[in-house]
Amino acid sequence: MSKVDKDSIIRAAEDVVRERGARKLTLDAVAEKCGLSKGGLLHHFRTKQSLLKAMLEAATARESELTAEFVAAGCGAAGGTLYARIESLFTLMEDDESLPRSLIAAVAEDPALLEPIKTREALIRREVCESSSDPELAQLLLYAARGLFLGRVLNVMEPDDPVYERLHARLLELCADID
Amino acid sequence: MSKVDKDSIIRAAEDVVRERGARKLTLDAVAEKCGLSKGGLLHHFRTKQSLLKAMLEAATARESELTAEFVAAGCGAAGGTLYARIESLFTLMEDDESLPRSLIAAVAEDPALLEPIKTREALIRREVCESSSDPELAQLLLYAARGLFLGRVLNVMEPDDPVYERLHARLLELCADID
DNA sequence: GCTAACATACCGTCCAGTTGGTCGGTTTTG
DNA sequence: CAAAACCGACCAACTGGACGGTATGTTAGC
Incomplete structure (x- = not known):
């Protein structure tokens, strides 16, 4: 059953x-x-909205779980939580593009959906700031990862573009520099 | 009339x-x-789709125009086209959040919409790369600006959060470093 | 016998796209 | 030159289907 x-x-x-x-x-x-x-x-x-809200929460929860796994696996040692956050973002977007894309669509159509997520976002920001010697740069790196994420899930960038991997690597390097 | x-x-x-x-x-x-x-x-x-496509093209055209204005105004002198690109992004998102948000929604729901935009995107990438001593970092900075853009138009970040201005300033500094 | 967990049938609305036509102007032709 | 044919811009009314939500059961477990 x-x-x-x-x-x-x-x-x-x-x-x-x-x-x-x-x-x-x-x-x-x-x-x-x-x-x-x-x-x-x-x-x-x-309502449909409540289903969407649950989907969003599930997705963000998975992201946080994944981040925790990366931290546990020792990746955190090289660059604080930021490293793990970014890695989990990349993992997620390589895993599946259409789900994130659709969630973005839903949120963009109805911003009320992510009210419950704002607190989690604030938490992430604090985490990232506290674990780095240069909080501003750390945040910028996180946003860069998200910008890449957006480009990728919206198919602005070809999925197999080699520049993508290079930027990924470079991002992680920069993370390590400011841990 | x-x-x-x-x-x-x-x-x-x-x-x-x-x-x-x-x-x-x-x-x-x-x-x-x-x-x-x-x-x-x-x-x-x-069709409605063709209207959406036209709206997207109009928006990207405006962005490029604005970039050109910034370049003409001499901002380019301090950091290549990248600086102007980022400034125009910030200008646009401060000007109006709901239009970009809606366009993102439309694109996320129907990725076919931005096929015509990919070529422009490729152009931007080349421009940014060529005008910088560190192309990879330049691209990352552009993506960071876009990540911020996303956070802003989706209201993940409070519009008056002071960190927003600080990150903006920091981004521009970093641009100047690699012109 | 009361509640949680379903099912069936239906309603009302919204909305993209169609149809068939009007009207002023331009081009063709007898 | 004038009638006829044509054309682009536009409109009012309609269609048809999709979709969110409701109303009213039914059944199984406690």
Whole structure:
């Protein structure tokens, strides 16, 4: 029996987005994907917005988890949390472009969605600042990684462009310089 | 006589987006805004997608124009085109957040929209690389500006956060270092 | 027998795109 | 030169389907 809890619904929604794009993330599609009727789906998430919010939270949680793993694996030793943050960003975007892209679309259409995320963002900023000898530069590096992230998930940059790997490496070097 | 050409339609569409948000950019709304019937509007842009494409092109054109102005004004002297590019990004995002946000939403929902923009992007990259003694770092600085841009238009960062101005200043310093 | 977890059926709205036509001007042709 | 044919710009009304959400069950477990 495929258990149908909120997590599996979120996973189904992610699959829908990956397979059919942001525009096609519809309640019917999600319901079908997780073998539920629309009514059943709406029993768990009373509105589409709340489903989107949960998806966003799941995504950011995964990012933080991944960061923690990188820190645990010792990457942190070379450049504070910043290094791990950036590595997890790169990992995520290499793993999957369409999900982040769709989440960006959702957030851009309805900024209220990321209210709950702002606190986490503030936390990241503090973390990054405190673990570095040059907090401003550290933040800029984080933003650079995010800018690259955006370019990548929006397909502005070809996924196999060699410059991409070079910039990645260079970013990590710069991180190490200011740990 | 309010002339109704493609440009004025695009301006109307931008107004709609600014006033009512990305989600509400509907053909009817645009038509009403520029005093045209929907049929008339669709005479100029045969699909909504083509209107969006035109809006994107207009926005990127404005950005390049603004960059050229900064270069002409002598800002370029201190850090190549990169400086001007970054300044124009900051100018744009301080000027208006909702239009860029909506364009990002549109692009994220339909990546095909920015196919025509990729060539311009390639041009920017070349420009930035050629005008700097450290092309990789120059690109990273550009991406950092874009990351900041994203954070700003998505309201992840408070618009009046003082750190924002500090990062802006620091970015420009770094530009000057590698001109 | 009460609640959580579903299902079925339906509603109302929104909205991109279509249809078929009007109207003023320009070009063609007899 | 004038009628006819044509054309670009525009409009009002409509269609058809997608989609979020509701209303009303049904069933299984405690």
